[in-house]
Amino acid sequence: MSNRKANLAVLGATGVVGREITxxxxxxxxxxxxxxxxxxxxxxxxxxxxxxxxxxxxxxTPESFEGVNIVLASAGGxxxxxxxxxxxxxxxxLIDNSSAFRMEKNVPLVIAYVNDEDLRxxxxxxxxxxxxxxxxxxVLKPLHEKFGIKRLIVSxxxxxxxxxxxxxxxxxxxxxxxLKGEKFENVCxxxxxxxxxxxxxxxxxxxxxxxxxxxxxxxxxxxxHLPEDLPISCTAARVPVFNxxxxxxDIEFEKEVTPDEVREILKxxxxxxxxxxxxxxxxxxxxxxxxxxxxxVGRIRKNLAFNNGISLWCVADNLRIGAAxxxxxxxxxxxxxxxx
Numbered sequence: 583m584s585n586r587k588a589n590l591a592v593l594g595a596t597g598v599v600g601r602e603i604t605x606x607x608x609x610x611x612x613x614x615x616x617x618x619x620x621x622x623x624x625x626x627x628x629x630x631x632x633x634x635x636x637x638x639x640x641x642x643t644p645e646s647f648e649g650v651n652i653v654l655a656s657a658g659g660x661x662x663x664x665x666x667x668x669x670x671x672x673x674x675x676l677i678d679n680s681s682a683f684r685m686e687k688n689v690p691l692v693i694a695y696v697n698d699e700d701l702r703x704x705x706x707x708x709x710x711x712x713x714x715x716x717x718x719x720x721v722l723k724p725l726h727e728k729f730g731i732k733r734l735i736v737s738x739x740x741x742x743x744x745x746x747x748x749x750x751x752x753x754x755x756x757x758x759x760x761l762k763g764e765k766f767e768n769v770c771x772x773x774x775x776x777x778x779x780x781x782x783x784x785x786x787x788x789x790x791x792x793x794x795x796x797x798x799x800x801x802x803x804x805x806x807h808l809p810e811d812l813p814i815s816c817t818a819a820r821v822p823v824f825n826x827x828x829x830x831x832d833i834e835f836e837k838e839v840t841p842d843e844v845r846e847i848l849k850x851x852x853x854x855x856x857x858x859x860x861x862x863x864x865x866x867x868x869x870x871x872x873x874x875x876x877x878x879v880g881r882i883r884k885n886l887a888f889n890n891g892i893s894l895w896c897v898a899d900n901l902r903i904g905a906a907x908x909x910x911x912x913x914x915x916x917x918x919x920x921x922x
Contacts, residue, residue, distance in 0.1 A: 587615040588917055591650045591674075593665065594657030595619035595639055596628060598747050599679060602906035603654050608633055610910055612917070620646050622657070644668040651922045654909050655679060670706030675922045677708045677912050679905055684709040684801060691804050693719040694911030695852040701912070701921055708912055713904025714738045714794070714818065714827055715801040717877045720903070721831070721896050724851040725844060726806055730836030733888065736798055738818040739828040740783060741868065744900050745770055745820070753822055771820065780820040794818040826868030827900040834888035841882045844892050848879050853903070858882050866897040874899055875907055 590607070594600040596619075604619070619630050619639045626641035640646060642661070647653065647669045655662055656679035666683070669676045683689040690700035691709045696719045701708060711719070718736065725731070742749040749770040756776040759766035766774065773780050784793035791799075798816040802808065821828075848854050855876040857866045866878030877898040885891025898904065916922050 586917070586920065586922075587613055588651040588913075588922055589649055590614045590617045590913070591620055591647065591653045592617070593620045593642055593653055593655040594661065594679075595630060596621045596625040597656060598743065598750075599656035599901060599905045599909075602901050603656060603909055604630065604632055606902070606906050606910040607654075607913075610914055612910065612914060618646070618650070622661070647672050647674050650674045652677065652913055652916060654913055656905060656909065666707055675704065675706055675708065675916060677710060677909050677916070679710045679909055681712065681797065682709075683707050684711060684797075685804065691801060692908075692912055692915075693723075693805060694908055694915050696720060696723045697805055697807075698915050698919070701915055701919060704921065708916070710905065710909050710912065711801045711805060712794070712797040713744055713900040714740060714816075714829065715798050715805070716904045716908055717827060717896060717898035717900070718798070718802065718829060718831065719805050720851065720853045720877045721848065721879055721894070722802070722806065722833070724847050724854075725833070725835070725839075725892075726808075728837075728843075728847060729839045729890070731806070731808065731812065731833060732836050732890070733812070733834040734802070734814045735832040736814070736816045737830040738783075738794075738798070738816065739779075739821045739823075739830075740794075740818060741823040741825045741827055741900055742770075742775060742820065743825040744783075744827065744904070749775075750824060753824065757822070775820065775822050778822060781817065783818040783820055791816070792818060823868050824872075825899060825901060826871040826897055827904065828868060828895065828897045830893070830895055832885050832888065832891065832893050834885070835890040835892070837890060839890055839892055841884055841892065844882050844894070848882075853877060854879060856880065856882075865895060868897055871897045871899045873902075875902060877903055 865880035881895035
C-alpha cells in the first residue's frame with residue numbers, strides 16, 4: 583500500500599462522464615493532494631463545486647499537465663491523442679476513456695478487479711474499455727477462471743446516454759414530437775430513436791460488423807487474455823432507454839457447468855449482484871441499474887444450443903461501470919499499487 587498522494591486532473595470535466603468521474607472521486611474517497619478540472623476552450627471558465635470548494639474549469643493546454651501525476655480523461659479520442667504525449671512527457675499517467683489507445687500493444691486495457699496486474703505494464707497510458715465490454719468482464723472473469731470460455735455470443739441493448747448528452751436530448755425531443763404527431767429531424771442517430779430499436783452503433787466495417795461490435799470482440803480477448811482465434815460474435819443495438827445497457831450473453835465453456843454453479847460464483851464475484859428468481863418475475867432491468875455501481879445478472883439458465891452452455895442477462899449503468907466508475911477505480915489501484 584502506498585501512502586503517497588497524487589495530484590489529479592480531470593480532462594473533459596464538463597461532459598456527462600467527466601461530471602460522473604468527479605462525483606465518484608468523492609464517493610470512493612480518493613486521497614489526493616491537488617485536483618484540477620480541464621476542458622475545451624468552449625467550456626472553460628465555468629465553475630465546478632467539489633467537496634465544498636469552487637473550482638474554475640481551465641482550458642486544457644500542454645502546460646496544464648505540469649506537476650500532475652494522474653489524469654482521468656473522458657474528452658474524446660482526438661483530445662486524448664493530442665494530450666497523451668504531453669502528459670507522459672511530464673511524468674503523468676493518463677487513464678483514458680476513449681477508444682484511442684485500447685488496442686495498442688503497450689497500453690494495458692483494464693477493468694479494476696479483473697486484470698489489475700496488467701497495470702504494472704503501463705508506460706504512461708492506461709485505457710478504459712468500451713462500456714458494453716466493461717460490464718461483461720466482471721461477469722465473465724470469474725466464470726472463465728473456473729470453466730474456461732470456448733465460444734461467446736453477445737447481443738447488446740444500449741442506452742442513448744452512451745452517445746452523450748445530445749443523444750439523451752434527442753430521445754426526449756423525438757419522443758415528445760412523436761406523441762404529438764409532429765415531424766422530427768434526427769441528428770445523433772441514423773434513424774429515429776423514439777419507439778424504435780436501431781441495429782447500428784458506430785460505423786460499419788468491411789466484415790459487416792459495426793465498430794462497436796468489434797470492440798466487444800477484441801477488447802474481451804485482450805482483457806481476459808483469450809486466444810486470438812477464440813470465436814466471439816456481437817450484435818449491438820441502440821434502444822430508446824436513457825441510461826443502462828442490457829446484454830443477452832450466450833457462453834459455451836470447456837468444462838461442464840450448471841446454472842446453480844454460475845449463480846453461486848457470481849453471487850460471490852466482485853461488483854456483481856444476482857437478481858434471478860423468474861417465478862416471482864425477479865430479473866434485472868435498466869431501471870434497477872441506473873445510478874448504481876453493480877453489474878446485475880439474471881435469467882441464468884442452461885443454453886439449449888451449446889454443449890456446456892449458459893445463457894444469462896446482464897444490466898449495468900453504462901456511465902458508471904462502463905466509464906466513470908472504472909476510471910476512478912483504476913486511479914485508486916494506480917495509487918494503491920504505487921504506479922505513478
